Amino acid sequence: MSGARLGRVLVLAAASSLVLAACAGGTSGGGESGGDATTVKIGFMGDLTGENSGIVIPPYNGAKMAIDEYNATNPKVKIELKKYDSQGKPDQATSLITTAVGSDKIAALIGPAFSGESKAIGGTLEESKIPSISPSATNAGLASNGWKYWHRVVANDNDQGPRIAEFLATAKSPKKAFVLSDDQEYSVGLAEAVTKTFKEKGVEVETDKFAKDASDYSSTVTKVKAANPDVIFFGGYYAQGGRLLKQLRDGDVKTIFASGDGSLDAQLVSGAGPAAAEGAVIACPCNIPSADVTGASKTFYDNYKKAASSEPAIYSTEGYDAATAYIKAVQAGKTTSEDINTFLSTVSFEGVSKPIKFKANGEPENNAIFVYQVKGGVLKLLGPSATAKLEG
Template structure:
């Protein structure tokens, strides 16, 4: 039912925005003009810890650009979807129809990206997501959609293969909730294990469930060597705690949606210890010194976290288009086809379908209550 309402809202929004094709407007700003750029994602919801860092990264890039006193300045407008597809569908109507954004950084999550992608396409609003990883997003034929992270068809196999190399499992259990991102990542885990001849079982629970006792009993009965979870940290922390409380000791691995200290706090440090987390992001360890980390900490008084560099790079791709004299959605989109620059996260260049050219996956592990970067999945060594 919920998905049906999302489709209905999207259809209504598409009709309402049909007259907005071309996207964006500029307002007077001294001797120049100002373009509005949107950022959409979960900024106050249960998984906002994944989205606030890329929003901060985008703010940093735009503030740096505006400080050069360009002829065309940029105004970043936030749209807090709380990660809910139906909320994103409503917000995109305001963003395009009322605020007249020229481009969008985001949406941050896959479900909301799927819900609004067609509306952005019809409005000719280029979007660059710093963090949506569902593989199917690239298969919609959208010409205005881009992302700067590898998808779950890269992430899932990389995490699963890392576990296979490290632990030589004979059987695996794949878990997820029912969100778009979660199911897609779990699909990738399951396929990789089965392709390698590993006995694999699977279970799924509702996103808003809080009692996972049925799932815990299934996993305990199966006695797997490894457990993988597709989902975000809000659910992942609760799940991991209940698995450990239920006597399940197998190594627990998950993806980028759970790469946040709240996975550890949600599970408890003892339960989370040893958990493996994969991500198409390379976060400097706390206290690391590099140019981006130094600038980010000076502005926000915290170390950069998940997708902070990707938020910066997504904004920079749009900034570079504006620097080159492109001030409409259509012209910015044409410029993005030629984008090729060294970003804070990686070399930024898009394939024809909006996917990034670079698809490296990094592995992290909870050690002593702290999430440590182990390095690229093809080279990382597990602790324990």
């Protein structure tokens, strides 16, 4: 190759390198490009196609709606939402977060949605200095790991468990309770919190635990029937809860059945059958907007229904608020992971679900718990646990 020709090739190569560098520098995933970012990547991780996806699709829809609304204002820095379907499995979440942090270079994460997967990848997020905000993981122990990049916008099971136990104690004055769980992180933690509070109130408690993937609960049904409790509490998700409730009723166990936020979905009713589910009580650190709300909640209700082609459901507002916290960080010029995390330590705004502000350990300042009951085959909000009245 002649010297002149070689020179032209080198000039073209150098020009191409400059163009590629300029393109790469315009998009920030993990924050390497600093203040010149034009796009910030935020991930959403949770069960989007698995058996308990009914709890996770609403917060995903809420998060997507918030980000779509923000991007529609044509901001200088846009947000790209990347979804990671863990199906609620900790091992799957572990694999996905490697991709999210590595090749995808997300700057922050909404999720994981469930407690087990949150525990599984929390250390990786911490080591990678990637902030996370879960819209729905409630296991109390998650706040005890010393993680500086972890946050959630919902009350934990040490708030939820005692409140639902206190509500049931007031409503039914039980002498004996039977507390059930499967072997998932969330289920065990919530059941333990409920058991502890019942015992503190002088209620005799029997317990039983079964495998997450079990389908035949006849052994548990036999134990519950023999105990003849005044209340039954199940600390788990609706997929298992619906099957359990059906088999309890088929076994002629008519005792009032209660559960936590993992069961707050219409599929609890369809899984058990409307007749079996009637009267079931579900607690949740979430206040789901209905058609008759007013103000900001009404605006959210209308916009969500239009965007998602469905009414708001469990944690749809929490997903929206988690995304909004990140949006406010980006609006403040925070586009790197560490800058976003620093911003979260001081963020404070009136969310759709509740006022959003984080404690030093990532917990939300607001820890309200609400009670719902299945009436006429649908979930009806009874109100805050301190003032709600059981119907029937």
